[in-house]
Amino acid sequence: MARTQAHWWFVGPALFLMVVILLMPIGIAGLLSFTEYSLGNPDAHWVGLDNYSKILTRSTYEKMFGATFRYVFVVVPLSVGLGLGAALLIHSTRRFSDLYKTIYFLPVMAALIAMAIVWEFALHPTIGIVNRTLEQGCGTFLETWGWYAEGCANGFPTWLTDRHYAIWTVAFIGVWQGFGFNMVLYLAGLTSVPRELYHAAEMDGARSAWDRFRLVTWPMLGPTTVFVVTISFIRSFQVFDTVEAFYPQGGGPSKSVYVMMFAIYEKAIQQNLMGIGAAITVVFLAFVMLLTVIQRWLVERRVHYA
Amino acid sequence: MSAIHLDSIRKSFGETPVLKNIDLSIRAGEFLTLVGPSGCGKSTLLRILAGLEAPSAGSVSIGDRVVNGVRPANRNLAMVFQSYALYPHLSIEDNMMTPLRLRDLSTAGRLPWIGPLLAREKYREMRRQVEETARVLRIEPLLQRKPGQLSGGQRQRAALGRAMVRKPVAFLMDEPLSNLDAALRIHMRSELAELHRSLKTTFVYVTHDQAEALTMSDRMAVMMDGDILQLGAPDEIYNNPQDIRVAEFVGAPKINLLPGVIDSAGQARCGDVVLSRVGVGAASEKVTIGLRPEHLELAGGDEKGSLTGRLVHRENLGADLYLHLSVQDGAHRMVVRTAPHEIGRVSIGDDVRFVRKRGEAMVFGADGKRIRLSETPAAAVPEVA
Numbered sequence: 001m002a003r004t005q006a007h008w009w010f011v012g013p014a015l016f017l018m019v020v021i022l023l024m025p026i027g028i029a030g031l032l033s034f035t036e037y038s039l040g041n042p043d044a045h046w047v048g049l050d051n052y053s054k055i056l057t058r059s060t061y062e063k064m065f066g067a068t069f070r071y072v073f074v075v076v077p078l079s080v081g082l083g084l085g086a087a088l089l090i091h092s093t094r095r096f097s098d099l100y101k102t103i104y105f106l107p108v109m110a111a112l113i114a115m116a117i118v119w120e121f122a123l124h125p126t127i128g129i130v131n132r133t134l135e136q137g138c139g140t141f142l143e144t145w146g147w148y149a150e151g152c153a154n155g156f157p158t159w160l161t162d163r164h165y166a167i168w169t170v171a172f173i174g175v176w177q178g179f180g181f182n183m184v185l186y187l188a189g190l191t192s193v194p195r196e197l198y199h200a201a202e203m204d205g206a207r208s209a210w211d212r213f214r215l216v217t218w219p220m221l222g223p224t225t226v227f228v229v230t231i232s233f234i235r236s237f238q239v240f241d242t243v244e245a246f247y248p249q250g251g252g253p254s255k256s257v258y259v260m261m262f263a264i265y266e267k268a269i270q271q272n273l274m275g276i277g278a279a280i281t282v283v284f285l286a287f288v289m290l291l292t293v294i295q296r297w298l299v300e301r302r303v304h305y306a
Numbered sequence: 307m308s309a310i311h312l313d314s315i316r317k318s319f320g321e322t323p324v325l326k327n328i329d330l331s332i333r334a335g336e337f338l339t340l341v342g343p344s345g346c347g348k349s350t351l352l353r354i355l356a357g358l359e360a361p362s363a364g365s366v367s368i369g370d371r372v373v374n375g376v377r378p379a380n381r382n383l384a385m386v387f388q389s390y391a392l393y394p395h396l397s398i399e400d401n402m403m404t405p406l407r408l409r410d411l412s413t414a415g416r417l418p419w420i421g422p423l424l425a426r427e428k429y430r431e432m433r434r435q436v437e438e439t440a441r442v443l444r445i446e447p448l449l450q451r452k453p454g455q456l457s458g459g460q461r462q463r464a465a466l467g468r469a470m471v472r473k474p475v476a477f478l479m480d481e482p483l484s485n486l487d488a489a490l491r492i493h494m495r496s497e498l499a500e501l502h503r504s505l506k507t508t509f510v511y512v513t514h515d516q517a518e519a520l521t522m523s524d525r526m527a528v529m530m531d532g533d534i535l536q537l538g539a540p541d542e543i544y545n546n547p548q549d550i551r552v553a554e555f556v557g558a559p560k561i562n563l564l565p566g567v568i569d570s571a572g573q574a575r576c577g578d579v580v581l582s583r584v585g586v587g588a589a590s591e592k593v594t595i596g597l598r599p600e601h602l603e604l605a606g607g608d609e610k611g612s613l614t615g616r617l618v619h620r621e622n623l624g625a626d627l628y629l630h631l632s633v634q635d636g637a638h639r640m641v642v643r644t645a646p647h648e649i650g651r652v653s654i655g656d657d658v659r660f661v662r663k664r665g666e667a668m669v670f671g672a673d674g675k676r677i678r679l680s681e682t683p684a685a686a687v688p689e690v691a
Contacts, residue, residue: 194389196389202378203384204468207408211408219395222395
């Protein structure tokens, strides 16, 4: 076979594009993270690991990690669990299943900025429907619940503007918005579980729904679960639009909702501190990379049985 | 061990009736095959017996107990599926252990990690049972593997092992051999039959392959269009079919069928050739005469009652040679079995004369039912071929 240069013509365009639009930006971000570069500043100084040590020591960034991990570790389990639960329920019924699918999927399709405005109205401390509804319950048996009695006496939380509640409220909206997507992925996974396995489980003596779930459904959904969990992790690390819509200035009450994406945006774009912004980006990339590596490892080791 | 009775079982899916009033008694310890073309309802009947499907009417009883309302898990039957349905994430050992684990262990004993510690004695006993079964099936080296790493035949054995390990009342098998290649299928036929002999448990076996039914079963039930047409020992089904559909379905190559009439002397004849003597049937009734390929032989000379056909195809199976003949100017096709050494040098397109062996023809009436042969030959017709 004659050696030709033709192969370069086949891989060349893809290779070129990959380097220019994927690898080079990452490399440049990596380089910038060691400088104090800002846009329009011609001579940036090399600052070594300064930016990273700032990220690890300053309280702002401690809050950033706190908010990000709170959000991620609430949204991922809840949206995966609810997605699986909804998928199992919808899969088990034939009536109205299309209707349920549509309803649960609506928040995924809706523009989150628009939805954020709706939530802002609903959660408004005085005129919002949430607190109005809660006030209706005052004077009933609900007051036996200490938290409720406290709310009736001193006013219910202000949700989005209370620093104790803000991150959880934002996480709740994240779950509300995200679990429909996981449900659709799980529904697709459920259709590929062979029916004969359920019959075999029944013949083998799996009497309860839990036995069947443990023996057949959950293992057969393994590949789907790994994918769903990874996607959910990445999506929750990337949360930005709700935070930006609720708190355009500064990441919520006492920076309690100061998630990573918002920090990057604030530092690099709003304050023009490219160096520190790039450093946060690199840390973010490391997290996502780690998750992807774990996913690959799990998929290859554990969940593909063939 | 207990007998299984199915009483007037009916099943319809929507408007479509699938099973029409099936009565079937399965003796304790027998190998019963349900055989029929696809769509005849045989798998549905098996699934009703297993409890995976509820009958529209009728009752299922195991021993003396009516089990209609009993869920499959409590019927103590084991099933082998066509796709084997092994749990792909578990090793073969764990697959075989699953029925024991689900039946014999308490909820606490089934907990991961802690369970084996709590019920150590039971786990040891279960492992012993699995190993014993694996030894019988000769799959011991495979116990630690996952189903995905096994060949079709090995998976088949593993599925059998999972069914055998807990000593059920009966084994239900839904086409367990149809995913295997031809050679292995024939090998597994004899192996399953031997297994049945050594286990002495009831086997209910569903297949569309009449050869499997003939070779393995103690009794076979031929099903068609939701009915059991005939139930009996394989010999009887083959030699003495009561319905033309049974005669056609069982036997390969298929039985030869010729249209005929019953003449005034009570003989079934096809054209001029008298093929069989019938009892006091109505004269000039239209009948169908069935002759199996091995009931025909090549005629030496111009024997009386012989038929002539043009050879259109020869099928050499080594020990046997099947001649496909076109008779009555191509209106019918008949298959004659000969031995390769008998045929000599006949080539495609030649005319071949053949005659039936004495007393072998089957006569079916217009409704497809068998017409009984008369016990005593009519004296007026001495020399009937």
